Amino acid sequence: MNATWSEWITVASTIGSVVIVVYIFMTMLFYLVLFFVAIRTIRKKAESVSFQNEEMMHSSFSPPLSILVPAYNEELNIVDSVRSLLGINYGTYEIIVVNDGSKDATKQNMIDEFDMFEVQHQVRWSGLNKETKLVRGIYQSRIHPNLRLADKENGGKADALNAGINLAHYPYVVSLDGDTVLDPDAFLKIMKPIVEAKPGEEIIACGGSVGIANGSVVDRGYLGEDVRLPRNSIVIMQVIEYFRGFLMGRIGLSKMNMLLIVSGAFGVFRKDWLMEAGGYETGTIGEDMELIVRLHRLIRQKKSKAHIAYIPDPVCWTEAPEQLKYLKRQRIRWHRGLFESLWRHRGMMLNPRYGRIGLVSMPYFLFVELLGPVVELVGYVILAVHGLIGDVNIVFSALLLIAMILYGSFLSMGAVLLEEWGMGRYNRVADVSRLFWWALSESFWYRPLQTVWRCRGLVQAILGKRQEWGDMVRKGISVGQGGSGK
Amino acid sequence: MIARKWLWNKRRNKIAAWSSLASMPDSPIERYVTKGETSRRISPHDPWQWHALEAYLTHRLRVGGTQVEQERVCHLAEELFGSIYRNRLSNRKLEVRLRTLAHIGLFRMKGLGEEVSAILKDKRIDSEELLATLRVLAAFQDKKLLNLLLGVYRPLPPLSDHRYRQLLMALETGLLEELIDRFDMGNDLLQRNLLDVLRTRNIRTERYLALIERLMGSPSDELRIRALKAAAGFGYMSQEAENAHLARYTNWRQYPWEERLMAARLMGEVRNADYQKLLEQMIGDDRYAVRIEAAHSISRYSNGHAHLTRIASLHGDRYARETAEEMLERRSYERNVE
Numbered sequence: 001m002n003a004t005w006s007e008w009i010t011v012a013s014t015i016g017s018v019v020i021v022v023y024i025f026m027t028m029l030f031y032l033v034l035f036f037v038a039i040r041t042i043r044k045k046a047e048s049v050s051f052q053n054e055e056m057m058h059s060s061f062s063p064p065l066s067i068l069v070p071a072y073n074e075e076l077n078i079v080d081s082v083r084s085l086l087g088i089n090y091g092t093y094e095i096i097v098v099n100d101g102s103k104d105a106t107k108q109n110m111i112d113e114f115d116m117f118e119v120q121h122q123v124r125w126s127g128l129n130k131e132t133k134l135v136r137g138i139y140q141s142r143i144h145p146n147l148r149l150a151d152k153e154n155g156g157k158a159d160a161l162n163a164g165i166n167l168a169h170y171p172y173v174v175s176l177d178g179d180t181v182l183d184p185d186a187f188l189k190i191m192k193p194i195v196e197a198k199p200g201e202e203i204i205a206c207g208g209s210v211g212i213a214n215g216s217v218v219d220r221g222y223l224g225e226d227v228r229l230p231r232n233s234i235v236i237m238q239v240i241e242y243f244r245g246f247l248m249g250r251i252g253l254s255k256m257n258m259l260l261i262v263s264g265a266f267g268v269f270r271k272d273w274l275m276e277a278g279g280y281e282t283g284t285i286g287e288d289m290e291l292i293v294r295l296h297r298l299i300r301q302k303k304s305k306a307h308i309a310y311i312p313d314p315v316c317w318t319e320a321p322e323q324l325k326y327l328k329r330q331r332i333r334w335h336r337g338l339f340e341s342l343w344r345h346r347g348m349m350l351n352p353r354y355g356r357i358g359l360v361s362m363p364y365f366l367f368v369e370l371l372g373p374v375v376e377l378v379g380y381v382i383l384a385v386h387g388l389i390g391d392v393n394i395v396f397s398a399l400l401l402i403a404m405i406l407y408g409s410f411l412s413m414g415a416v417l418l419e420e421w422g423m424g425r426y427n428r429v430a431d432v433s434r435l436f437w438w439a440l441s442e443s444f445w446y447r448p449l450q451t452v453w454r455c456r457g458l459v460q461a462i463l464g465k466r467q468e469w470g471d472m473v474r475k476g477i478s479v480g481q482g483g484s485g486k
Numbered sequence: 487m488i489a490r491k492w493l494w495n496k497r498r499n500k501i502a503a504w505s506s507l508a509s510m511p512d513s514p515i516e517r518y519v520t521k522g523e524t525s526r527r528i529s530p531h532d533p534w535q536w537h538a539l540e541a542y543l544t545h546r547l548r549v550g551g552t553q554v555e556q557e558r559v560c561h562l563a564e565e566l567f568g569s570i571y572r573n574r575l576s577n578r579k580l581e582v583r584l585r586t587l588a589h590i591g592l593f594r595m596k597g598l599g600e601e602v603s604a605i606l607k608d609k610r611i612d613s614e615e616l617l618a619t620l621r622v623l624a625a626f627q628d629k630k631l632l633n634l635l636l637g638v639y640r641p642l643p644p645l646s647d648h649r650y651r652q653l654l655m656a657l658e659t660g661l662l663e664e665l666i667d668r669f670d671m672g673n674d675l676l677q678r679n680l681l682d683v684l685r686t687r688n689i690r691t692e693r694y695l696a697l698i699e700r701l702m703g704s705p706s707d708e709l710r711i712r713a714l715k716a717a718a719g720f721g722y723m724s725q726e727a728e729n730a731h732l733a734r735y736t737n738w739r740q741y742p743w744e745e746r747l748m749a750a751r752l753m754g755e756v757r758n759a760d761y762q763k764l765l766e767q768m769i770g771d772d773r774y775a776v777r778i779e780a781a782h783s784i785s786r787y788s789n790g791h792a793h794l795t796r797i798a799s800l801h802g803d804r805y806a807r808e809t810a811e812e813m814l815e816r817r818s819y820e821r822n823v824e
Contacts, residue, residue, distance in 0.1 A: 044581055061651050061686065120815060142819065195648040198613075199675065420487055424494070432491045 013382045017396040020379045024403040034252030041251050042422030062091035066168030069097045069176045070160035075104040077179040079113045090187040094146045098164045101154025114141040128279040132163040158280035158287040177265045186315040193309040202306040204273045207262030208315035209246040212239045229431035236438045237446045238320045244415035254310035258361035264288035266316040286337020293345045296357045328453050335457030373454035408443035501538040563593035587618040591625035624656035636671045650679035666693050685716040699727040714748035718755045743773040754783025770803035781813035
């Protein structure tokens, strides 16, 4: 290598190092703001009394809900999920399970378990003005009059949700994953911001925290009192990741009405707004995020003061992948979904017409969430290049290392602290201590893995790979399924 | 953090053990609550015991029990926590004050009535604190609340439907009747929610019936719809009101769909031969919800099944025929046929 090339590489990598360090510290600053906003909110919530929740249960006072459960190959979990839904504390609601052309026994399990029969007369009407794949039949439970099953041809999760919206009777629609385990008070909690909105305030969607059920005992669709941390280190890291995403990120963003994601695992929406927005977009991966961005767009177009709310309470639990290969698939899909949503609505990016969403929220998701892994990867490459050309800049390398550790591990430790101060869901000292130490280790193994996968997701998204239901081999998390419950 | 967790668990276990002992039938607290036997052993010593006792009394009150038992729980709470709550009402943290107000209302500590009323004098009162204070007044059945709701002293800041209902649901029938008498003084939100609460509470008084019959002819769509819903819940109307209803909804198409739906529901609750003819027309409404409600109302008449069968075969409107078929099908698989 001649001297000129070497100098060029040195200059380029030095500039790169500076950019990366500045980038990471700016991001840290942003997260720090979110962290303090979250602390205030969580502390406030911890002081509140819970015994005033049940007034909402008066059936005539709680807005009726249509709960949509799209299911694809969910034979292991679907019955338990529906059972947990049938036992929730809420006034009036209906459950619509949409079987999206499952290849397993999802439909048959539902029919057998809940004594279902096919309804002959059912008005098929699409308020969404959007075609869905053929609905082959609608079934009604003889045991539970508020439980229906729509059996349709496979069209993806968004299509299944759209079919469910067309069948929904009630003004609020809840989207739910087939493997979601709900807190018994989930609906009371999630409807609280909606019913308590002042006159003139309009809450058109609301989401809540999602927890990871692996490791805890799930019996007949309910999570026991004792939330436990699994032994599997991959799941532990996801638990920490969820803390960070839900407790830190979303609380802060929702405070400023800048939330762009209501988790597909559990969210509630005003049906009229869903209809006006055109329902879920088929052919995308991140349909949950895409819908929220579209709702924000609609809010701005209508010059409405409507708000998308978020509650820090854990409202539901889901099974996380326990093997790297499934986690990899999930993360690649998520990142592709993020890219698609941002790309589809790129007109909002840095556009003052969309207020804080266009000027703060969208750029945050672009530069921090979407491109963050790319910046990190470049950082690793620069370190390697410096090492290869034998020109290790000690100051920059140290700064970079500190920045990486702060960015990954310390943020995660902060999230664990937040969880412990505000929620305290994990009762065992050993669990809390393991969470803390694993959080510290994040930058050294888990984060680099995520970086590589997310970069792959970005590449795949740019190359436009076809989307489909995410497949994850479920072992089942309920003791009733022959699973250990762990 | 780990030390904090360890201490927290230790405290939680102590509280759990204390609560399980307290719930025994022969524990000093239970003996006081069930038999009125006082004991010095009830008074807590450590901070965690105060917390445990507060939680236990809260739980004891919420699980029910006789009137006397509930009064004893409230009396004990006032005796032990009265001075603590008095101090907490001036705590600088809003959350602590809100929590305290919730407990004062729950234990109906009328001894703190003056302190609670004093909060309302503060012009810069936080909206959450205002609501919590109003809820305490509702729990005390304090007549001042009616004047506050009606804006006699000063206009009330906007409250959601849910907040109004929280307040109104806690009031006894006597106070609700007083609000019925002063109905026209209230704002739209109070009027709407008062109607809903009266319906939900299943109040059955002449004053209430007179109010809903009057409001069924109100110029306000919203009030008319709620009055119709309330009348359907009441399940009875005077002959005059029945006739007026028939006359008004002969031209049912001119009303909003929500009103048509409620009018159809009422015609199923208050059954009248003339209504059946009207329902037979309404089953062909262009709104599915109204059609199905009309079909449901028809099915509630003694000859409802035969009437629906006839509509399913002979009605000139395809939608009406399909709706009748759907209702017949529903009725065939409903286990508890009315």
